[in-house]
Amino acid sequence: MDKNMRNDLVKLSAAQMAEKFKAGEVSSRELVDAHAEVIEAAEPAINAFLKLSFDQAREQADAIDAKRAAGEELASLAGVPIAIKDMIVTKGIETTAASKILEGWVPPYDATVITRLKKAGLPILGKTNLDEFAQGSSTEHSAYGNTQNPWDTDRVPGGSGGGSAAAVAAFEAPLALGTDTGGSIRQPGAFTGTVGVKPTYGGVSRFGAIAMASSLDQIGPVSRTVLDSALLQETIGGHDPHDSTSLPGSAPAMVAAAREGAKRDLKGLKVGLIKELSGEGFQEGVSKRFNEAVEHLTAMGAEVVEISLPNLKYALGAYYIIMPSEVSSNLARYDGMRYGLRVMPPEGVPATAANMMAYTREAGFGDEVKRRIILGTYALSAGYYDAWYGSAQKVRTLIIEDFKKAFEKVDVLACPTSPSTAFKFGEKTKDPLAMYLDDIATIPANLAGVPAISVPAGVSDDGMPVGFQFIAPQTRDDVLYKPAAALEAALEEQWNGPVWQWMNTPWLGE
Numbered sequence: 001m002d003k004n005m006r007n008d009l010v011k012l013s014a015a016q017m018a019e020k021f022k023a024g025e026v027s028s029r030e031l032v033d034a035h036a037e038v039i040e041a042a043e044p045a046i047n048a049f050l051k052l053s054f055d056q057a058r059e060q061a062d063a064i065d066a067k068r069a070a071g072e073e074l075a076s077l078a079g080v081p082i083a084i085k086d087m088i089v090t091k092g093i094e095t096t097a098a099s100k101i102l103e104g105w106v107p108p109y110d111a112t113v114i115t116r117l118k119k120a121g122l123p124i125l126g127k128t129n130l131d132e133f134a135q136g137s138s139t140e141h142s143a144y145g146n147t148q149n150p151w152d153t154d155r156v157p158g159g160s161g162g163g164s165a166a167a168v169a170a171f172e173a174p175l176a177l178g179t180d181t182g183g184s185i186r187q188p189g190a191f192t193g194t195v196g197v198k199p200t201y202g203g204v205s206r207f208g209a210i211a212m213a214s215s216l217d218q219i220g221p222v223s224r225t226v227l228d229s230a231l232l233q234e235t236i237g238g239h240d241p242h243d244s245t246s247l248p249g250s251a252p253a254m255v256a257a258a259r260e261g262a263k264r265d266l267k268g269l270k271v272g273l274i275k276e277l278s279g280e281g282f283q284e285g286v287s288k289r290f291n292e293a294v295e296h297l298t299a300m301g302a303e304v305v306e307i308s309l310p311n312l313k314y315a316l317g318a319y320y321i322i323m324p325s326e327v328s329s330n331l332a333r334y335d336g337m338r339y340g341l342r343v344m345p346p347e348g349v350p351a352t353a354a355n356m357m358a359y360t361r362e363a364g365f366g367d368e369v370k371r372r373i374i375l376g377t378y379a380l381s382a383g384y385y386d387a388w389y390g391s392a393q394k395v396r397t398l399i400i401e402d403f404k405k406a407f408e409k410v411d412v413l414a415c416p417t418s419p420s421t422a423f424k425f426g427e428k429t430k431d432p433l434a435m436y437l438d439d440i441a442t443i444p445a446n447l448a449g450v451p452a453i454s455v456p457a458g459v460s461d462d463g464m465p466v467g468f469q470f471i472a473p474q475t476r477d478d479v480l481y482k483p484a485a486a487l488e489a490a491l492e493e494q495w496n497g498p499v500w501q502w503m504n505t506p507w508l509g510e
């Protein structure tokens with residue numbers, strides 16, 4: 001394909017690609033081929049993917065092209081390719097969660113979200129990199145190497161879903177899926193200038209999402225525009241009988257809300273700026289961009305007030321007890337018996353089942369995963385359970401109540417997505433606490449089960465993107481999309497184009 005034509009094509013939004021596909025101006029096969037070319041050119045520098053599945057993608061593309069040719073009814077994102085975080089199982093495509101312990105495991109079934117994507121005609125380009133079992137904030141804990149931030153390859157793309165965010169930022173894919181347990185969709189979104197959404201807990205099926213911490217995990221969209229995330233969330237959302245925590249009913253009307261937001265009229269909307277998640281501890285460049293974005297909201301007619309959620313100061317502490325407790329329980333299944341790696345004890349050590357499991361887990365898990373299994377096992381152990389896990393659960397209830405009270409006063413909450421922009425490789429790997437602190441603004445939404453979105457809010461003094469986060473009441477994901485789309489439109493007008501105009505893309509040959 002001609003290089004300029006290809007570059008123009010991959011820089012379109014998913015909504016624009018879908019329109020062109022429906023109008024017969026581009027085939028799904030061409031869309032897959034264009035992205036495959038960009039992936040091949042970008043991967044040596046970015047390493048966003050663990051596994052490519054171009055053969056399957058081309059088959060899917062040909063099938064949807066045939067449907068279009070036959071005049072069949074098409075879903076809203078039909079024909080548009082997508083990348084999938086390797087925390088989500090895909091039939092026939094190796095799925096490892098970036099862990100050695102699952103190396104070589106080819107799932108015999110699809111996650112519900114994958115089934116829905118296939119039905120809607122979205123070809124799957126491949127599986128993206130992450131921190132092992134989604135545990136981390138930089139993708140440096142992957143067992144298969146780092147993913148580089150397309151904005152600056154000396155910096156991390158965030159985590160755990162660094163691969164999905166980097167792929168979308170680098171134009172390797174217009175859309176991706178992520179999983180968000182404490183910020184793994186939103187923080188990489190902020191670090192790479194992309195949009196990332198954590199839906200309401202139960203709003204998108206978790207069937208086939210590899211479990212990290214089941215009471216917090218949520219699958220959600222990654223894209224370059226707010227409308228694209230709305231389209232994707234409507235495609236994958238709604239009740240699923242295979243997931244006992246799935247909410248009844250269909251997904252809320254997010255696409256309509258995003259389109260409404262693009263009109264940039266926010267009269268009647270009350271926005272609460274979270275007092276505990278601003279100012280001290282947040283980089284100056286981040287606060288500056290955040291405050292400018294707030295001015296846009298006011299100019300569009302929104303009423304902006306400051307609001308306090310006093311128990312948020314305990315959120316990080318509660319999360320780092322509840323999450324590892326669930327991790328220690330969920331990861332007990334990787335025992336060398338059923339899937340992936342098996343390491344037999346060396347000669348001289350009895351070849352018992354218990355020894356085999358111990359040697360397998362020692363060899364198969366990385367340090368960060370082991371740290372969390374140990375923390376969680378301790379927090380759940382007899383004699384300590386009430387003091388640690390029990391107290392953390394009580395704090396969680398107080399946080400849920402804080403959100404309920406806040407939403408009696410305002411429609412939507414706002415804060416920066418992350419206290420900093422993307423940091424350099426190695427900056428935080430020696431200090432787990434510093435890494436954990438990066439999640440301070442994203443974790444509360446997971447603990448409360450409420451939906452949240454991160455939208456690009458420009459670049460900081462260091463030339464790196466900043467994320468603006470909106471948080472809405474449970475099941476009201478639509479409420480996120482209107483102000484998010486309005487802010488996106490206002491900023492685009494201010495800068496005369498999207499945020500990625502400030503990113504260099506040498507892999508596109510430009």
Ligand code: GLN
Pocket residue numbers: 134135136137159160179180181182183184185212323439
């Ligand atoms: N960074 C957080 C953690 O390490 C969030 C992870 C996630 O959302 N999967 O726990």
